[in-house]
Each structure stands twice: as C-alpha cells, then as structure tokens.
Amino acid sequence: MALGTFALGTDAFVISGVLSKVGNSLNVSLGTAGLLITVFSGVYAVSAPVSAVLTGNMCRKRVMQLALLIFVVANVLAVFAPDYAIMVAARVLAAVGAGLYTPSAAAAAAGIAKPEERGRALTLVLGGLTVANAVGVPLGTFIGQAVSWRVTFAIVAALGVIAYAGLTRSLDEIPSTGVVSLRDRISAAAIKGVPSTLLSVIIAICGVFTLYIYLAWFIGRVGGLTGAAITIIYLIFGVTAVVCNFSAGWLIDHMAPARIAALAFAGLVVVHVAFALTAWAGDGSTWTVYVLALLVALWGLTSWLFYPAQQKRLVLAAGSRAPVVLSLGASSLYAGQALAGVLGGALVKHGPASLAIAAAACALIALAVHLAASARELFPAREPALPEPAPSTVPATPSTRSSV
Template sequence: MRLRLLLLALGTFAVGTDGMVIAGILPLVSDDLDVSVSAAGQMITVFALAYAVLAPVLATATAKWSRLHTLLTALAVFTAANALSALAPDFGLLLATRVLAAVGAALYTPTANAVATALVPPERRGRAIATVMGGLTVATALGVPLGTWIGRTDWRLTMWLVTALGAAAFAGVGLMLRGLPAPQPSPGLRARLAPLTNTRVLGATATTFLVFLAAQTVFIYYTVAAAPATHGDQSRLTLLLLVSGVFSVAGSSLGGRVVDRWGPRVVILTAGTVSAAVSLALPWLMQSMTTALIASALNPLAGWAVAVALPARLVSLDPPSAPLLLSLNSSALYLGVAAAGGTGSAAIAVLGERLFPFTSTALMLCAVALAAATTRRAVAPSTRGARSAFVLTKS
C-alpha cells in the first residue's frame, strides 16, 4: 500500500517540479527565444490558468474511465507535453505546450488524490493525501533546485528532466497500480456538477483559493522579502529556500497525521493562524539570517499542514464524488497561484518591499475566518474512523 502511494507521489513530484521550476529558468528562456523576462513569465500564468479551468472539466469528462486509465492518460499527456516544450522552436509554441502540460497535470493530481483516499480506510485518508501531496513539497525542496541547476546553461535540459520524471511515474503507475478500486457508478452530468452550486463546497474551495493566494503572494517574491537577511548573497538565499523546502515536507507529513487525529477544521484554523502570525512578523524576522531561518521553517510547516487539510475537508463532504471535488480544490489552488503574482506586485508597490507580507497576513486571516464560518465540529462518534469527521454549515 505504501509503495502505491509513493508511486502516486512520484507523479505529483513531476507535476510540482514542472509548475515551480520555470521561475528558475526564465532568464535563459528569455535569452534563447528573444522575449522579455516578464513575457517568459507567462509560461507560469498560462499553466496555472489552464490547470484551474480544466481540472473540473476533465474530472467530469473522464468520470466513466477506470482510474488506472485516467492516471496513465494524464501522465502520457504530461510527459509528451514537456518533451514538446524541450523541443519548442519559438515562444508561441512553447506557450502551447505549457497549456498541454496543464491538461495532463489537471487530470493527474485530483485523480491521484482520489485514488489515495480509496486505497486506505477513512481514518487514514489525511495521511494518504499527505503522502501524495508530499510529491509537491519534495518538488519544492528538491525538484526545483535540481531542475534549476541542471538547466543553468540550457533551459531545455530542465524540461527533459521533467519529461524523464513523468515517464518514470508512468512506468511505475502502469506496473504497480493495477487492480485499483473501481470508481463509483457515474451519475448524470447535472448531478455531477451539483457540487458547484453547493455553498459548503464553495466555502471550501474559496478557502483554498485564499490560502494559496496568501502563501504565494510572499513565496513568489521571497527574494524581495529575504533581501535584508541575504544582502543579495545567492548562497544565503539558497540556504533559506532549502530550509523552506525541508519544512514544507515536514508540514505535509505532520498535516496528514493531525488531520486524521483532530479533523481538517482544527488544522485549518490553528495552522492558518500560525501562518498569518509568521507573515505579520516577516518584516522583522527577515532582518537577520538567524530569524529568517526560523521564519523559513515555521511558515511552510504551518502552510503545508493547511494545504493537506483543505482537500481532506472536501473529500469528507462526499467521498464518492472525490475526483470532482479534488479537481475543484486543484482549480482553486492554481487560481490562487495565478493571482498571487499580481497581488504581490501590487502589495510591493503600495506597502513597499519590507511591509508587503502584511497582505499575506490579511488574506490568510480571511481564509481562517471563512473556514471558521463554514465549518463546525461534529459530535464525535466513538469509532476511530470518525475522528476526522466534521459537519459543514452554510455561512
């Protein structure tokens, strides 16, 4: 069982590396294809927006497919798209391949999370999701610096690395994940899209959007926030990012365990408040390397615990509809990422380079308030499997 979850995580590692490593190779893409760095940055935007729009559409369109077929199709499209990115002769075609890669990613990640929850008993769903989400956190800690280093002279080598990761995940899933639990009988299109009008689902997805908007508003401009501590020293910045990546993995693992023990609501409210407090203190914590290292540990530790609780909350609403619900969570996540670049830029313009993390604090507190308003504790039954149960109420 553990091996199956780790193979699913290999796929999310590939997807996470693909989505985040682009930031490290933008100058090389700019020079090679004769576009500005800001134009090259649209590679990130089109990927995130395509993912956000397509995730629920693809979940609905592939509802009757076997889960193994869905996973393999997603990884095949994702791998082929990255190979085409590596071969793209001009920027226009490169953008098109990023949209195609988003198709594969948008189909894979929600399905992988849904498969993970089906492979384990209800009381272990949080840890199963944490394992699969761990692929994204390991991508932050390992995949991004590795991909950036490999592509330091030729950005196309980075895309070949992602292609190889996708191919490895395809082979592993194809060999080891046969005999997956069959999906639930597929309802009609109207019934499948019903969650889109459910206020409980909308509250959960809006919380996801706000959480990732808050987190990415700082992370995208982490170099700016950390400048007083690093003084422009790349080795210092690398150390901070490494610590951040390591504690992202720890936060994901911890989040899965506490979700199973206390439920998603407690984790979202507690860890979200901690994350908001760290963001509030960032203008002072980033004044020295010692305190910057503390902030680089605490923020991802709390943030990734919340990130695990968010999909667990959605799955608990209607487990048979997990693929669609998780696709909505992924859409909200990537919409938050796509919007964070503009939000962070505006925050820097208004508040300045030191105080712009206050925007992240405000957004995270909004997310916590929304989660508090749309969730309440259930009367806990005596069974162990009910420890992560909770009831959602309309706000």
C-alpha cells in the first residue's frame, strides 16, 4: 500500500520537473503544459468524494486494485501520448485512480492494524506520499531531464504494477466500513470554523504551487541551472519538506495549531518575497544559485507546516464528523493546486518574478483570512478575576469544616 501511495505521489508532482520537456515534446507552450497539473488536481478534488460514495460499499482491496489498474493504464497512455489532448486524458485517468486509491489505502491500513498500531500503519502507508516528494520526484526529474520524460512515466507505471501484484498476493478481503453521502459531506462543510479554514488552505496551496509547478523553469531562468542539475533543487525541497512534515506533529502537540498556521503563512510571505527579489537581482552567477538553494530549503521547511495545523483545527471544529471534514480538507488541497496551474500559466509569460509575487500575495491573503477567522484562538480573552469572598462570621460547623 505504501508503494502505491509512493507511485501516486511521484506521478502527481514529478511533472513539475519535466514540464518544459513535456511542452516541447507535445508542441504546446509552457503555460499550457502547466495546465496538466490543473487537470490532475481539479479532477482529483472533485472525483475523490464522488468515488468514495460510489465505491463506499465495496471491499477495500477491490477498490485499491481498481484504482491501481486505472492508474497504470493512465501512465502507459502518458508514455505513448502523441499529442496534448491524449496527455490530458491520461492525467484525468491518473487523477481518478489517485483519488480512489489514497482514501481506500488509509481506511484499509486502519482496518487491518491492531488498535495500538493504527497510527504507525497510517504513517507508513500515507508516508509514501512524503517519501515521493523526497525521493520519487527528484529521481523522476533526473531521469526525465537526462533521458526522457516518457521514461519517467513508464517507471511510475511499473511501480503501480508491482503495488497491484503485492496487494493481490498478500492482502485479504477488507470489508467496507460504510459510506458517507454527498449531502452529508456538503453539510459538514458548513460547520462553524470549517469554511474559513478550508479557504485559507486553498489560497495558500495556490500560492505554493504557483511557484512549484514552474520551479524548474524558474531556477533555470534565474540561476542558470539546466538538465540534471535541477534535480538537486528538487532534492533539497523534498528533504526539507519531509523534515517539515515530521516537525509539524511535534509543534502541534506543544503549540496552538492556529498560531502554527499563522507563523507558517507569515513565513511563506517572507520566503516568496525573497524569491521575487532574487528573480529581479539574480544574474545566473554562483551566488544566485546558492541563494536559490537556501530559499528552496527554507521554502520546504515552511510550505507544508500550515496544513497539519489546519487539519487539527478542522478536527477540533468538526468533532465526531472529523473524518468527513478531513476528506474535504484533502479536496481543498488539490483545488488549490488546480487554481495554481491556471494562475501560474497566465503569469509565466511575464517572467519569474511575477510567479513569486503572486505566490507571496496568495500567502498574504491566506494569512489575513486565517487571522480574521482565528482571532479568538490566537488572542484568547482573559476571564476577569473573581473577588475574594468575605470572611465568614458564622462559627464553623463540622460539615462546614469538612467541605473546606
């Protein structure tokens, strides 16, 4: 199951590292190629809750097998895609498979593990997505830059085949735990505190991915890096993002999640502004490359910090309906990525600095939305001190003494 989430995570993000090559191969502009990420993320955001309802009563093993079959077919189609339209169809299929697989894998992991081991099981299975950022995307980018982007998708398809074979051989039947209707999911979005939290996630992720989708192009234009050298940048981002992901859990246990999210949004504003300044001043020299590497590391340490904090706020706001609200949180994540593809595609023709400025603006708006919605959590009002009771002049009875 972890190998499956690793393959899906690599497939979702690796296209950023080979976007220019995909565009050149399919004879479309860089901005149009970036819309492939919009297609994937948009379809995932919409299809994941719908698929969960349609397959809610199916065995979890069957659902994961179906999802991996769709995913493998999609990536094989991408390998041989002769034009942009077929590539779009491939990304639609891949998104449907990913949206079907990830929630089912999480449910299956929780279902087959002992109660005291469920946390570790979920961490392992969903950790495949984190490892994909640290290992899968840099490796896929290296292969795509050094050999061909089609080889990258072929390897991802092969990983999907191996995951399918492993599930078929080793996993027993896992019955469904029930289904939540679309009406229930929509009504859960209206719970107090949920809309503002989801909105801040969408806007912040839009900012992060406006730059991330075109990161290889940005680094090439500002720092002069090309080919396999770009892999190092993705490796730095992936490793620091993993550190950020693990650090977030510790911070949430020791700080109010609203404060963590506020600090993360503020940090993103600063880092994105620094990217814009570097884009203006960068001249492709060695110092520019070092500055970009440092900024990417800081970016990785802040870009995923707000999401776990906002997830905890969703849990606290939703109570018993937390699982439904968390699924909406996942959809908001991909909705933000879809918007980023459109925004970045419109701005990329205006130069690298425009992407960083837009990213900073999104982070600033997300911070404003968050501060407006969480003011009471950030600055809780102090209760007035009660006056000291006047000393009693009545002789104490035995019952009074015992109560004291």
